Amino acid sequence: MHTTRPEILSVITITQAMLQPGGTEEIRLLAESCGYRVLADLVVRVRSGLPGSGKLAELAEIRESSGCDFFILAHDLAPSRKRTFENTVGCPVMTRTELILEIFARRARTSIARQQVELARLEYLLPRLEGGYAHLAASQGGSGFRGPGETQIELDRRRIKNRISLLRRRLATVRTSRREQRKKREQKAPLVALCGYTNAGKTTLMNRLAHAHLLAEDRLFATLDPTVREIHNPHGRAILLTDTVGFIRDIPHTLVEAFASTLEEITRADLVLIIFDSADENADVQLAVVESVLDDIGASGLPRLYCANKADKADTPLPASSGRSPLVPVSALTGKGIPELVWTMHSMLAQHISMDQAGSVV
Ligand SMILES: Nc1nc2c(ncn2[C@@H]2O[C@H](COP(=O)(O)OP(=O)(O)OP(=O)(O)O)[C@@H](O)[C@H]2O)c(=O)[nH]1
Ligand SMILES: [Mg+2]
Incomplete structure (x- = not known):
């Protein structure tokens, strides 16, 4: 019997010369996290997002000889320039924002995450409809909006706007109910939010601290929905930990x-x-x-504790510690440094909460 496997698309990444350090590795990791096979990583010089005409012609040849399905850019590009790019190289071009939206679309499992991602994609698509982006939404897989052809632009736009209003209303309800849940929790125990760059090891640490079994993997944006777990200090007092979506540089505004x-x-x-x-x-x-x-999200005034994870892998001790304190080195994988981290967390909470309220609750 013949079974069809999902097609794995081949891509070539293009990073701007002089982009920030780690740009090439990051776009490759993003592409792989989206399930694409990366054939090559090119670094090219661009002006206002576009390579020169000679380079574009060279890219068209590379596309022919490599058989790649499309190019992925490590930067974003105005719609008209993107069309020029695509027309010259003869294949679709995916920008960094589109790639991140696609990863989120593929990762979203719960109904809330799906609605959040759908809203982000539609908000991104709406101002670009006229520029012929509808085919892109339709051709790149994932669970997002499938736009019909350009002939129906007005109809599409109305439909998209209606859908956006509906999603916004639904998500406003989610926000209210999450606030109510939080209020109940806040009365019960102090809350510690685990946050950091995507793939830093937040979920692995949450699993280690709370003896949980949440999905942690070597992919970007493995976690989309917040999860809360309760742990106890040696005196039996509860602390709530919340693990949430990871951050990335230039995170798309709509997301x-x-x-x-x-x-x-x-x-x-x-x-x-x-x-x-x-x-x-x-x-x-x-x-x-x-x-x-x-x-940006208004969390800068909160007490913070830095957790230098993956200490088992680090050759040099804490290259990134410059000026950041308090800081505890740990390995969420091996458990090294975890008792120190827990102790520091508890003492910071005790100090902070006793300053905030009359009696200590920790
Ligand atoms: N060597 C080593 N690997 C670790 C450590 N902590 C996490 N990892 C690995 O790093 C990868 C990412 O871990 P996650 O816990 O999923 O990272 P995350 O920050 O939750 O990532 P997102 O949810 O995708 O934002 C996984 O392959 C983990 O096994 C550690 O202390 N040492
Ligand atoms: Mg995670």
């Missing part, structure tokens, strides 16, 4: 908006545990991204 109720979990925490991969040579850049997202 931040659509995931507002998820990110709100962090802003309500009594302590923010910032987990980073201390073995990653770009840990400093990633930490700066995380700190800036925390600022």
